[in-house]
Amino acid sequence: MxxxxxxxxxxxxxxxxxxxxxxxxxxxxxxxxxxxxxxxxxxxxxxxxxxxxxxxxxxxxxxxxxxxxxxxxxxxxxxxxxxxxxxxxxxxxxxxxxxxxxxxxxxxxxxxxxxxxxxxxxxxxxxxxxxxxxxxxxxxxxxxxIIRDKLEGDIFNRDQETFPQEERLLENEFSVNLPTKYVLKGKVRDGWINFINLFRALLVLGSPGSGKSYFIIRHVITQHIRKGFAMFVYDFKMPDLAVIAYNTWLKHKGGYQVEPQFYSINFDDLSRSHRCNPLDPSAMLDLTDAVESARTILLGLNREWIKRQGDFFVESPINFLTAIIWYLRKYKDGEFCTLPHVIELMQADYDSLFTLLGTQKEIDVLINPFISAYKRDAVEQLEGQIASAKITMARIASPQLYYVLSGNEFTLDINNPKEPKIVCMGNNPQKIQIYGAVLSLFTNRLLKIINQKDKLKCSLVFDEFPTLTTDIIPTIATGRSNLIATTLGIQDASQLRKDYGREQADVIMNIVGNMAVGQVSGDTAKYVSEKIGRIMQDRESLSINSNDTSISRSKQLEAAVPASRISALSSGEFVGTVADNPDCKIELKAFHGEIVNNHVALKKEIDGYVPLPEVRKARGAIVERNYLQIKQDIRDIIELEMERLLSDPALSHLIIKKG
Structure with missing residues (x-):
């Protein structure tokens, strides 16, 4: 001094x-x-x-x-x-x-x-x-x-908000690795985002145009197929991701121990869609499977019911639909156990419907309230319980949907080591509610079937996940030991809370081990900033008086990536964290950089893609004939069962006739 x-x-x-x-x-x-x-x-x-x-x-x-x-x-x-x-x-x-x-x-x-x-x-x-x-x-x-300080040279504090990131390529048989460029103290460096354990799930967040599909999801699909994964892809804008999966499968299907088959579900283009029954009786082992299926389809068609689960007028339609599904599952060992047959049977008159349902003892507890209300002439109560289910299910009563859902060209056990599959299912942004409900039924059934021991490693990719009503939490929580990797694409946490409720949305946001976030704002940006954590940053303060000027410097713990930076990320720029393994520790888990895509090579690759193959010539007459045949099947079931009951004195008491 x-x-x-x-x-x-x-x-x-x-x-x-x-x-x-x-x-x-x-x-x-x-x-x-x-x-x-x-x-x-x-x-x-x-x-x-x-x-x-x-x-x-x-x-x-x-x-x-x-x-x-x-x-x-x-x-x-x-x-x-x-x-x-x-x-x-x-x-x-x-x-x-x-x-x-x-x-x-x-x-x-x-x-x-x-x-x-x-x-x-x-x-x-x-x-x-x-x-x-x-x-x-x-x-x-x-x-x-002149005041020599750094206060004016970095007005957005970009130099201080940089931190060391992983520059090693850490690859294993399950990993997805993305090259990046990031800035450290003003210098651009090469790095790697190493998702070495996607069995702990990957959440991809970003507003429209932030690059979720182009920079991340497409690489999950291509790298996992290249490494021999069975795969399910939910393609919100069919066939964007399905084409990527199909062409990657064509290139690498010879690398599997058992060559997988490729299937796609597309309700808008029946000629390029396979047929699959989500209520396949071979996978519906007990009544709880029917309950889950009924709940999924009704909540998918009535999204506001998700927040009202437990209410009388929500649970009653679910029980009613469960009874019909289980009846068809038991009738002739499930020969007519399809969603179209379920919809048509719901439309039968109450005398015939309740008579048929009454023949199955396993569903007595489910249908008794309805039969009692019917016999007591409690019409308003009965209509409140049943009409909401009938009206709701009638939305998907179209020949195109009936055609796809009544076939059985493949099963949903995609990770069966003897018959591995790559399955793509597509939605349509103009028909989100209808298609989303049916696809939710597919995904819920698939999640239960694949989450078993001794199966092939498989990858689940959901683009725009909130458009489904799928209970993904059990799969993320327990699927890790069964080699199930889950990738969820979401635009914003508020979107997830809107469709799933705050509690379930918070569980999904907090249970995932890997996170990659593009441009988001509001509460989501704050949440991501807090999850990435804080780093030590240099701080300067300048004091000017009439006699002297002083500059003081200190270190302070501040957010590594503040919310304001996350809300201003460019397309292709992502922040987030990765999860590691006990045998492969990653000290630098946080990342903030631009994912490097070779745009010229990718464009050349995309230009060389072949479209999805044509499965059949789905003529209108064939679709219409299938539609009419399902209606006829239900009429035949009712006639045969009523005739059987009438002809047998021991069963005639089961026939319900109201005045």
Missing amino acids: QTGENDQAMRKILDMTRLISIGILLLHFYVVCYGAFVEWGWMSDLSDRLLGNVVKTGLFSSFLKPKLIALGFLAIALIGVKGKKDEKQNLKGALLYVLVGLVVYFVSYLSLLVPAGVQLVALIYMGTTGLGFLLILSGGTMLSR
Whole structure:
């Protein structure tokens, strides 16, 4: 710490140095302009003798030497100057003064060549040289007044909000690895996002256009198929992801131990859609499977019911639909256990319907409230219980849906080691509610079937996951030991809360082990920022007063990626965290960088893609015939069962007839 005496001594030394510089320059003027000084009478014998002694030292051995020495002493004096700091001073203005001063200081030599009187030439030379000297002095003083700090150089604090990231490529037989470029202390570096354990699930968040599919989801599909995964892809905008999966399967299907088959479900293009029965009786082992299926389809068609589960007028339709599904499952060992047959049987008159349902003892507990209400003429109660289910299910009573859902070309055990499959199911943004409900039934049945021991590793990819009513939590929580990798694409956490309720949405957000987030805002950005954590950042504070300027520096724990940065990410730029394995620790789990896609190679690859194959010629007549056949099947079931009951006295009491 400096004392007052030291400051005073320093000022005296600097003043002395500056005077020496001025003195040398004056001696230079006296030597160069000696003739003018003689004419002015500004000379004496004493000064001449002193000047002669100085000349003997070699100071004036060349014209420039004294000017350079004077400039050197001036520079030394300026180095020690502590000017009063001024935030308006800038480097550009100070350097301009210094450069102009240097030019004038040295170019003044040309004034000696002016054809004029000795006195005029001397005045011009001394004036221009003195002006240059003063400009240099002023510019140097201005440099000392500039505030040298980093407060203005990084107004968005980007340099401080950088942190070391993983630069190693950590690959295993299950991993998805994405090359990145990230910034560390102003330098661009190469890194890797290593999702080495996707069995702990991957959540991909980002607003529309942030690059979820192009930069992340497509690589999950291609790398997992290349590594021999069975796969289910929910393609919100069919066939964007399905085409990627299909062409990757064509290229790498020979790498599997058992070559997988490719299937797709597309309700809009029946010629390129396979047929599959989500209520396949071979996979529906007990009544709880029917309950889950009924709940899934009704909640999918009535999204507001999700938040009202447990209400009488929500649970009653679910029980009613469960009874019908289980009846068809038991009738002739499930020969007619399909969703279209369920919808048609629901439309039967109450006498016939309740008579048929009453023949199955397992569903007595489910249908008794309905039969009692019917017998008691509680029409309003009965219609409240049943009509909501009938009206809701009628929305999906179309020939196209009936055609796809009544076939059985493949089963949903995609990770069966003996018959692995890659299955793509597509939605349509214009028909989200109808298709989403049916696809939710598919996915719920699939999740239960695949979550078993000793199965092939499989990957589940859900684009725009909130458009489904799928209970994914048990799969994420327990599927890890059964080698089930789950990838969920979501636009924003608020979207998930809207469709699933706050509690279930929070569980999904918190249970995933890997997270990649593009541009999001609001509460989602705050949540992601907190999950990534904090880092030590340098802090500067500037204090200016009438006497002095002080800059203090400190370190502070701040958010590594603040919410404001997350809400301003560019397309392809992602932040997030990765999960590791006990045998492969990752210390640097957080990342913030731009995923590197070879756009030229990808475009060439995409241009070479072949479209999904045509499965059959799905003519309108065939679809319509199938639709009418399902209706006829239900009429036949009712007639045969009623005839059987009427012909057997031991069963005739089961027939329900109301007045």
